Amino acid sequence: MEVIVSIAIGVLGGSGVWLLLRPRTFQVLLGLSLLSYAVNLFIFAMGSLSIRAEPIIVAGRPADLLHYTDPMPQALVLTAIVIGFATTALFLVILLALRGLSGTDHVDGRDEEAR
């Protein structure tokens, strides 16, 4: 499971970085989203991966991380997702505004010598 998760994070992060370096604003937006997915998975994985373990303490089971999953990274991921979602939405608005103002979807607001 560790291998699968790390490969998933790596692929998401790699594609995110590649898209981030592309010249079109929409590609940059997608790159940022993929990157934030990779980061969220990474935070989640930091709380040690476990199957069928719950974060809420049940009576009769020793309260340690061998028997439960760590609730902290889950709470962090939730916050990070919300913040990432909001900032990405804001980026989308700016992207559209720039498209409207400059007439091109290049990140620099101009295509070669168009202006």
Next chain:
Amino acid sequence: MSGIVADAPSHLIAAPILLPLLSAALMLLGGARWRRWKATLNVASCVVGAGICTSLLVAVDAAAAPAVGVYLPSNWPAPFGIVLVLDRLSALMLVLTAFIGLTSLLFALSRWQRAGVHFHSLFQLQLMGLNGAFLTGDLFNLFVFFEVMLVASYGLLLHGSGERRVHAGLHYIAVNLLASSLFLIGAAMLYGVTGTLNLADMARKLVEIPSADRGLLHVGVGILGIAFVAKAAVWPLNFWLLPAYTAASPPAAALFAVMTKVGFYAVLRIWTLFFPSGNSDNFLFGADALIWIGLATLAFGTIGVWGAQRLDRLVAFSLIVSSGTLLAAAGFDVPALTGGALYYLLGSTVAASALFLLIELLERSRLLADDPALVEIPREGAPFMEPPGLPLDANLDDDERALIGRAVPAALVFLSVAFACCALVTAGLPPFSGFLAKVVMLTALLNPGSLGRESAAAGLAAWSLLTLLIVSGLASMIAAVRLGIRYLWAPAGRPAPMLRLIECIPVAILVTLCVGLLIGASPVLHFTQAAAETLLEPQRYIEAVMSARPVMPPTGGNAAP
């Protein structure tokens, strides 16, 4: 227990966060028609906030030995709940932010507040983010406050709209989203290694980390550091700063002058807590990197300042210079040097902020000569007011009339004096605080504490910093003189700029602050030295945070299950 830790005053520690949040929320309720009401509320909130921050500073300075105030917002003991921590450094940053916020707001009242509906709410949220970042003692909370600050700054940067701002905003947001991702990765790695997010608890546990995990710890802190220095506009991560800060409306840019200092604050806080001098295993991890990155930034900024042909570029580059100076000084980990750097931080931030405000007033007198319609102050509504066009090659001076017998307009005198003061502070020439700060820093560099260190690398770094500090002062003086001649002397035949009182007051306050820093140099320097010494003894901070106990309910039961 000092007075601030004891009881009632400790609730004040949360006020710099709660007050802006409350007023921002209230101001969101009113639409564009409530602008006058919102402006009043905003000013009131800023004034009260400045008062609270100043009283916190006085209280923390008067407090007994640890001089660290701790507040538990959720009433849970330290490693479990969020903590707000107030020490001398955070109090200093709070006061600086409060005053720069107040002056930027006063300046915005003259016309910029009309360029968008939610200016006042965004402004208060920005203050909340800044104050929160300075107060929090929790790594993830720091991330949240960074985001609050950044999201508000996206809004403020775009305030006034126009293609140039949108364009700069797109790059600014992309860079900051990327830096936030790095922040999260670093924070998650540190959590994975130490199992806590509380900074004090983390610092306490670092010594117990097995050597196998030490690499992971260093990578985590390194990634976190990259996120911080990207916000501090450190070379090579500072290409966003110039377009963003020069495109922003003057009041927003004046407030943004504090924002680069947040990155520096975070670096200083984390590094002094995690890697104190006494700890042999972690001894000053990354200090060399900080020094050299700082020096590279300083060199980059110096070249930029030297070549600046426009005032806004000069100020933006001088912010980069000050970031570089601060980081390099922090890397040496010498109390006297850090204390001098904090004093430098105050002067350079106030001067940069004042210069950002002055730009508009100076540009106005240039534009007035070309096209008076451009600078006409809109009375009401102008939701998407274009920024005044800036003709780069505006015809400077054609008619050569005799200067004899013509009185210099008062407005021009005011602008000249303000500009000269700020330029002297920025360049570090006597008699202003920039000069004193440089003297303190150079003295600290030249005394055996750092220059006489055994390793050759530290000596080289210290000499480089010394040289660069002096060269950067020369460069900014040359640039300031050149621009001063171009903006203030060359246009002899122009009509005097029309200044409103509300625009002059904030500039006057900031210039007075610069003079105040000079007159009150002794107490301020004592304070910054004390702040630096507190920082370099992280044990005090850790003990204060870990020993903070939740308040028991009056009935006598347990406060927290």
